[in-house]
Amino acid sequence: MESTQGLPLEVRLSAYLDGQLPEAEMDEIDGILAKDDEARTVFEKLKRGSEFGARAFDRLLQEPVPLELVRGIRQAGQADDDDTPAGIAAIPAAAGAPRRRVTGYWPRTVAASLALFAAGGALGYLVGERHDASAPLNLAAARTWLDDIVDYHRIYSRQTRHLVEVPASEGAHIAEWLSQSTGVAFTLPDLSGQKLTFEGARLLVAGGKPTAQLIYRDAEGEIFAICFLQSDMAGGETGLTETMRNDLGLVSWQKGNAAYVVVGPSADPDLQRLAETVFSTI
Incomplete structure (x- = not known):
């Protein structure tokens, strides 16, 4: 697990939420959340956003995937092959293998995460628009x-x-x-x-x-x-x-x-x- 020291608070809290921090840094974030009201507010927003995004993507997976999107993903994957370290084969996402992070690639990881977050929000909105406007969208209704x-x-x-x-x-x-x-x-x-x-x-x-x-x-x-x-x-x-x-x-x-x-x-x-x-x- 890689340290997020020096990165923006939102990024550190996101990694904390995913359990992707060293134990010492998890303890540090615990202390911040215990004492900092603003940090707790950001954490709650990230947590609710993560839950909303997960539900939105679950719904999105039930929709047919456009052929243009499939082609675009394949082309992007071929372009990324040039960046793959020698001796490491590309693993299809459907294989279900655990994700691995390469040390030193935090800037790229953060950029990709922000891009996915933006895309997820847009896709979630589009999925919601496909339903009857008279039917309420209950993506977060189960939380108590x-x-x-x-x-x-x-x-x-x-x-x-x-x-x-x-x-x-x-x-x-x-x-x-x-x-x-x-x-x-x-x-x-x-x-x-x-x-x-x-x-x-x-x-x-x-x-x-x-x-x-x-x-x-x-x-x-x-x-x-x-x-x-x-x-x-x-x-x-x-x-x-x-x-x-x-x-x-x-x-x-x-x-x-x-x-x-x-x-x-x-x-x-x-x-x-x-x-x-x-x-x-x-």
């Missing part, structure tokens, strides 16, 4: 506030010095601050019986709303979080719903005027029991 929570948890759970915004020692302030900010009255759950230590709290934005994040740590150093926001389903109540997002487990529910979720390692067998405790005490 829980997706934002998962993204935040992946960033903040890797922090050490900046794990929380307000430390646990200011518990009274946390309760007042987050209640006023989210519009949700709550009691800080005591999870010492579950062998979890309260570390502190943060104020996030999930689903476009101010969202509280209470952070706990277990004896092994694993991070758990309780997040909640004011819900549009005021007065409704649902049971606990458990889902998994790769290495993260989520247990969510609706109660009163708020929606809640407990986030922790998906391998933890007591996550459901932990959520039940939070449900009855928060």
Whole structure:
């Protein structure tokens, strides 16, 4: 993996989003995202753009490919053969082999990425135009506030010095601050019986709303979080719903005027029991 040191922030965040950075630089970007509001804004735009582009291209692949485009791609491929290092055969894209990057070619890679991004935006627009104008385009409709929570948890759970915004020692302030900010009255759950230590709290934005994040740590150093926001389903109540997002487990529910979720390692067998405790005490 090649370093992006010295390149524009957008390029570095794009490489971070794709997991194409050395571990040390991933940690550096984590720190930037934890402290820099502007960087987080750019990251969110890149992430949503990536999701939009992926869905647009999925739809585009269902369209017939014009013969002129096929010929153009072939001609471009033949022209690029002159730049291929000796002894390395061209691999068809359909072969499904992993992409490899050649050290020292960052300027070319960045230029190509920007060109593809522009082309993807134009093609996505054209695909959308082919549909009936009366039918809504639901490329991003599936994203919920829980997706934002998962993204935040992946960033903040890797922090050490900046794990929380307000430390646990200011518990009274946390309760007042987050209640006023989210519009949700709550009691800080005591999870010492579950062998979890309260570390502190943060104020996030999930689903476009101010969202509280209470952070706990277990004896092994694993991070758990309780997040909640004011819900549009005021007065409704649902049971606990458990889902998994790769290495993260989520247990969510609706109660009163708020929606809640407990986030922790998906391998933890007591996550459901932990959520039940939070449900009855928060």
